[in-house]
Amino acid sequence: MKRRHILAALLASVSLAGAAQACERTLRSSDTHPDGYPTVExxxxxxKILEEKTGGKLCIEVFHSAQLGQEKDTIEQTQFGVIDMNRVSLxxxxxxxxxxxxxxxxxxFRSTEHMHKVMDGPIGEEILAAFSDHDLVGLAFYDAGSRSFYNSQKPINSMADLSGMKFRVMQSDLFVDMVGALGANATPMPYGEVYSSIQTGVIDGAENNYPSYESSxxxxxxxxxxLDQHLIVPEILAMSxxxxxxxxxxxxxAVRAAAKESxxxxRDxxxxxxxxxxxxxRAAGVEVITDIDKTPFIEAMVPVYQKYVTSDKLKSLVERIQATK
Incomplete structure (x- = not known):
């Protein structure tokens, strides 16, 4: 599987030969979202900003719609330098x-505005810097909205309604534990497999933001x-x-400056x-539940924080985020 995705990336780089004539070097960037999606655009x-800043020396070609593979595969390719840049979920x-x-x-995060204030400041820079020990350079954080649960079975009006249901989550132990703490069953799987898995009943649903829920x-x-809005997780633009x-x-x-400008x-x-x-x-007839008490959801996260916020460094990050006004 990995070999196939790496081969695809190499073939894609060959296909850029014509485009590369326009500037001295074309950087290959991957995104799982479709063309036209805010992160892709x-x-x-x-x-365009980078091409202008470098006088035509550098430009970027975006491979959207998981053309170079799902996120786990493209992260590895970016670490190896097969892919130059990657827009990935955290x-x-x-x-x-x-x-x-x-x-x-x-x-x-208390709101999207709170997230922006944190990630645009010293805390965000500190987290970006942590990528350098893993053959990656963190360039900037993008938005991913607030993530909420959706399913094919029934309206979820309270935490009790989640009991025993099967939800897809990103391939992260933290997200598995989050869903488990709410009484549901987490199934980690690639984003591209979610539609058919819901359709065939392998899972009952997933959790995501409005644009991903719609575009997928x-x-x-x-x-x-x-709309329980359990996560407001920024996404990262990283470079090999x-x-x-x-x-x-x-x-x-120029790369760092262009990333920040993007x-x-x-956000617009x-x-x-x-x-x-x-x-x-909403026009398609989706039932959107907005009147929900988030307090039990928040209280259920105590063991998740206890499990993952263990070192003094991580505890300090949490305290600094919560203290950010």
């Missing part, structure tokens, strides 16, 4: 980079959405350290897309 915008890094577990904790078509097979180290100091600075593009696109996706799923 933000990296495209970054490419979840798959949780077992590899402990610092990424903190912004992935349920209910750690999951709303077609799981028509009950409960091998690629980064091959750039000049000026090019490295965040503002992404995200706000518009989130509203459009909500309108679309």
């Amino acid at each position: 933000a990296v495209k915008a970054m490419g 979840g798959p890094f949780n077992n590899m980079i402990p610092e990424t577990q903190i912004p992935s904790l349920p209910y750690i 078509g999951h709303f077609e097979v799981a028509k009950y959405l409960t 350290k091998k690629t980064y180290d091959s750039l000049s100091a000026d090019e490295q600075a 965040v503002l593009v992404m 696109l995200w706000a518009a897309r989130e509203k459009a996706s909500e309108d679309k799923v």
Whole structure:
């Protein structure tokens, strides 16, 4: 499987021969989301900014729709330098980079605005820096909205309704434990397998944000959405350290600056897309449950925090995030 995805990436790099003539070097960037998705468009915008900043020396080609593989595979390819850049969820890094577990904790952020304030500041920079020990360079954080549960079986009006249900989660022990603490059963699986798994009854549902719920078509097979908003997890734009180290100091600075500028593009696109996706799923007849008491959900997370926030460093991160106004 890994060999097939690496071969696909290498073949894709060959196909860039024509595009590469436009600038001296074309960086390959991967995304599992479809063309037009805010993260995809933000990296495209970054490419234009980078081309301008470097006088045409560097540009970016975005391979959307998991053309180079699902996230776990593309992370490994990025570490090897087969893929130059990667827009990835933080979840798959949780077992590899402990610092990424903190912004992935349920209910750690009070709102999207709170998340922006934290991740745009020193705490965010500290978490980005942690990627350097894993053959990656953390460039910037993108939005992923708030994640909530959806399923094909019934409306979820309280935590008790989750009991015994099967939900897909990202391949992260933290997310498995989160779902377990709520009384449901977690099934880690790649994003691309969720639709058919709900359709065939392998799982009852999953959890995600409005744009992913809509663009994946999951709303077609799981028509009950409960806005419990258990996670507001940022996503990361990371670069292969091998690629980064091959750039000049000026090019490295241009890459970092272009990545930061692309965040503002992404946030504007995200706000518009989130509203459009909500309108679309509601028009399709999805039952959206908004009147829900989150207090029992938050209280159920105590053992999850106890399990994952163990070192003094991680405890300090949690305290600093909670203290951020």
